[in-house]
Amino acid sequence: MPTIDMPLEQLGTYAGRNPKPADFDAYWARALAEMRDVDPAVEIVESGFEVPGADCLHLYFTGVGGARIHAKYVRPKHAKEPHPAVLQFHGYAHHSGDWIDKLGYAAAGFSVLAMDCRGQGGRSEDRGGVKGTTFRGHIVRGLDDHPDRLLFRDIFLDAAQLAGIAMSLPEVDAGRVGTIGGSQGGGLALACAALEPRIRRTAPSVPFLCDYKRVWEMDLARDAYEELRTYFRLFDPQHKREEAIFERLGYVDVQHLADRIRGEVMMGVGLLDTVCPPSTQFAAYNRIVAGKRMEIYHDYVHERLADFEDKALQFMLGM
Template identity: 70%
Template sequence: MPIIDMPMPELLKYQGISPKPEDFDQYWARALAELEAVDPQVELVPSEFQAPQAECFDLYFTGVQGARIHAKYVRPKAAATPHPAVLQFHGYAWNSGDWNDKLAYASIGYSIAAMDCRGQGGRSEDAGQVKGTTLRGHIIRGLDDHPDKLLFRQIFLDTVQLARIVMSFPEVDEQRVGAMGGSQGGGLTIACSALEPRIKRLAPVYPFLSDYRRVWEMDLAKDAYEELRNFFRFHDPLHKREEEIFNKLGYIDIQHLADRIQGEVLMAVGLMDTICPPSTQFAAYNKIQAPKQLEVYPDFGHEYLPGFGDRTLQFMLGL
């Protein structure tokens, strides 16, 4: 089998090379305190799309910096209450997707909420004003400003706000909530579960937003990570700020959050992934201290992984 990264024995031990800022814990404590002070102003609006066995809503809430965030929310019409719920997070630049795939969870008596990331392909607002470039990338947005202005800080906090809102709904059992998603959605699944440790089960697929320096050193700052290359080319061509930049990216590096997770983890990785290199994913997975299992697809990259959607649903049945 061709190898685009480390051999498996090394992947299983790899701990990442991107730096963790010294004040990382204080940074996220301050961020969560800011979120606590936000009135979410939750609004549920019946959607134009409806289905016989479920109620479908456009869910709106307020996140940090006053942004209004949108999510699709589906709850079963005939289910025990309180019942489990699942949070769904989408890939980079996309949106919460169609309603129809949410109905599988409604059919087993679960509610499901799928969030639109602010400033990407859905209905959520990007309300933050920031110094420096905002061109071609959310990873680099805020690198020329205070670390609190990093856009993925706000997106991570949006996932927490969504989790807390769903957990507060009378029809939902707050102790039986899961999270799932692929690529950016996988990264957000890890971040959400780390910052809201009541998440009971999580199923990230080839998570994005991990071990940025490893991506850079592998010369894979392309596709989803191309903005890193563009940032250096246009804003630091001599790399005089390289240590500063990678240290600041450490605040929004999911590998540094992974050890906070308390829920049970089912993760999938494709060993031929050149979009989110396997080693960057293992950097996060290897730091998880909670019960975990890994599904490895040797011949697959950043693509559909056969059977894992079914595997995820079966896993979530354990909520």
């Protein structure tokens, strides 16, 4: 069988390579306290997109740093209340997608909230203002500033804040909220469930944002992780700060958050994935202490996994 990474039996025990900062728990306690101090000023407005069975709305809220964050909000018209909800997260540099992508869940009785990541392809704001480079990529945004200025810290917090907002909606059953997404969306689905432990079920596929140093050591810092190579070439060409750089990235490494997840997890992985290598995904999966299962696709790369989204819907229906 072809392979680009460790044998499957080694993947099942792999513990990750990227260092975890000593003050990691204090870092995220401080971050969550900042998030909770924000008045979200939630606004829900009509979108102009109309279908018979659902209301398609825009939801805006204020995140950390004062950025206004946008999510598409699809609410079934005839579902029982309160009813379950899913939070949907998109791939790197993209956006929350078309309305039709959410209607399958709405038809099954779920509200859907699909977030636009700040500074990427949708309507959410990026307030900027960090020291150091902002060239080519969000992983390195804020890397030369205080650790609290890492952009993915704020994006992780936006995901957790959206979860809390969803749980506060009168039509939503706060005990039946799940997260879904692929690639960056998969990483955010996990991060959201870690930072908002009331999330009941999580179904990520091919998650991004895990075990940066392993990506580097496999010489796969291209495509989604290309900005790491660019950063070193431009700002640390002799790698004198390599250890410190990867340690700082550890604050926003999903593997170090994974043991906080309390809801059930179903993860999908393609064993020929050279964008987010399987070992990086297993680094996060192996740290999850809640109920979990891995759906393994032996011949798949970084792509949509056959039937996985159908399995995710069935998984969510069991909440």
